[in-house]
Amino acid sequence: MNASLAPSIDAPLVNATRFRQAHSGDWDRLDALVTRLEKKSIRSLGDDDLLELPALYRTTLSSLAVARDTSLDKSLITYLEQLCTRAYFQIYGVQTPAGRQILRFFARSWPEAVRAIWRETLFCVVLTAGAALVAYLLIRSDPSWFYSIIPQGLAGGRDPSASAEYLRSTLYDKQKDWLGVFATFLFTHNSQIAIFSFALGFAFAVPTVLLILYNGLMLGAFVAVFAAKGLGWNVAAWLMIHGTTEIFAICISGAAGIRIGMAIAFPGRLSRMDAVVAAGRTAATAMAGTVIMLAVAGLLEGVGRQTILNDGLRALIGGAALAGWLVYFYAWSWKPSEHGK
Amino acid sequence: MASKALTPKSLRRTFVTPEGVDLRLELGSGGARAGAFLIDLIIMIVILVVVTIAALMMAVPGAQSFLLVLWLLGFFVLRNGWFTLFEMGSRGATPGKRLMGLRVVARDGARLTGAAVIARNAMREIEVFLPLSFLAQQTAEGTADTFLTLFALVWSGIFLFFPLFNRDRLRVGDLVAGTWVVQVEKVKLTEDLVGSAYRPRRTFPESALKLYGIYELQTLEQVLRNEQADAVMTVARTIRDKAGLPDDGDDYGFLSDYYAALCARLEAGLMVGRRRDTKFD
Secondary structure, three states: OOOOOOOOOOOOOOHHHHHHHHHHHHHHHHHHHHHHHHHOOHHHOOHHHHHHHHHHHHHHHHHHHHHHHHOOOHHHHHHHHHHHHHHHHHHOOOOOOHHHHHHHHHHHHHHHHHHHOHHHHHHHHHHHHHHHHHHHHHHHHOOOHHHHHOOHHHHOOOOOOOOHHHHHHHHHOOOOOOHHHHHHHHHHHHHHHHHHHHHHHHOOOHHHHHHHHHHHHHHHHHHHHHHHOOOHHHHHHHHHHHHHHHHHHHHHHHHHHHHHHHHHHOOOOOOHHHHHHHHHHHHHHHHHHHHHHHHHHHHHHHHHHHHOOOHHHHHHHHHHHHHHHHHHHHHOOOOOOOOOO | OHHHHHOOOOOEEOOEOOOOOEOOEEEOOHHHHHHHHHHHHHHHHHHHHHHHHHHHHHOOOOOHHHHHHHHHHHHHHHHHHHHHHHHHOOOOOOHHHHHOOEEEEEOOOOOOOHHHHHHHHHOHHHHHHHHHHHHHHHHHHOOOOHHHHHHHHHHHHHHHOHHHHOOOOOOHHHHHHOEEEEEOOOOOOOOOOOOOOOOOOOOOOHHHHOOOOHHHHHHHHHHHHHOOHHHHHHHHHHHHHHHOOOOOOOHHHHHHHHHHHHHHHHHHHHHOOOOOOOOOO
16 A cells, blocks of 8 residues: 555556465365365365365355455356355255165155155055955956956956966966066066156146056956955955055055145145145155065065965965054154254 | 346356355256256166176076066166266266266255155156157057157157246256256366566556446456457457557557456446446446
């Protein structure tokens, strides 16, 4: 200020220069830390770095605020903006470690999400049961209904014209060679269906409801075919060993889709956007869980059912699995948020 | 606002940090998003083809069913896990997004939860995979009639172009998950155009510095940083004509001096609360 005689000998001409001189060391340091965080993980930083990170972040952020108001160097402001953005997402947007996330998912998120959509789940269960009953009654009164419900390829000869011996053989004969393949195929196929019924919920849940309805119809149709030949109890046990888990999982994924569809159609007190996001995250957690349930069902179906031929044991395993899921989802709850958020 | 009028279709969004500073996030453009998806798709297809060929070559009798199990599981994980697992990582981006400088973040600025990532990617099933696999299956069976093809095209068209019909470039998946995709390119700190050692050789009369505002100054900055000979020449000639200054044969030097003088003048104006955004102000 006292250099009135030679105003520009030492003083920089523009603010950007003063600014760069004063702070570029801090910016470089933050840049290096954030780059390391992005490339590796939080563990690659030492204690000193960790203490320094938030301080450097705040310094740089205030640099940005001041630079916007006092400096006209566009590339400087662009640089600070992107550096602050990268630092922000490393500090505030960072993921919890995978291990803790998985633990949290099983301990809290999953059962809570399933509990949150209990109404929709109940609706899906009732819908499945109702559709199964309708199909059962229709086919018992007129077997030709079967062909309009089940496509030819899927029946695999298990239609009303099949003999009792053949039907019995499909329940108890072992497929030795391709056991694992069969189980894996069922798992991936069913999981894909579960993900579809979640995603289709976006169309006001109509396709999801149709999917659940059709699933129930097929169930009733198969039972009717076997029951007509006096194999009702046998087919029930055959279905139960994996079906309790599988049908429950399909119902939950359907419920997840319905939750999204309902949030779009009737957002309630929230704005439509907020309602959809809240529903979407709950539903996604429940849907991810059904993939695990379907893996269990695939194991029970592909391996358990092929090796256990006793009807009572089959029913017992199916019943126990269902009881286990019910207790896990609805009865058993952890102490409310002791770990904080 | 003048700056808004100059960039009518801006993808910049206000995003205030807890410290109270607006980061002005830039959203990923439709083109960048599509490019990232195509890159991911190509990588996935290449992996699938290579693994399948490798599995076929290793398929000795006895190991077949085991390999088939692995293949089925691998296909499932590739299809459903590729996007989800990568976006759950600390970069919040798949390889394709990383190449395009994109990142998935929560719209409310909170941390990106696993549930949000799963939700946004499960929606891909109806956006892309459903119409594709539907069409592929029908074509393979030779039963794809015009109506079905048309339906699949319209269906995927609605979802495919959904991001272009909303201001924030949201996919249906982003909508449901509460996320959006932002541009996070790593920018190097560029050199100071007016360093502390910089000594202007020219002085400009007041009338020559009164011509322009901040927008023009920053455009000039771009020209100086790009160092394209013809652009430098054109801009230098325009300014000389307007200000009535003589041509001294050194275009770049002239522009650098003019930039420094104009910048100092406009900054001095800022200090006393007189902001001149464009030459029209």
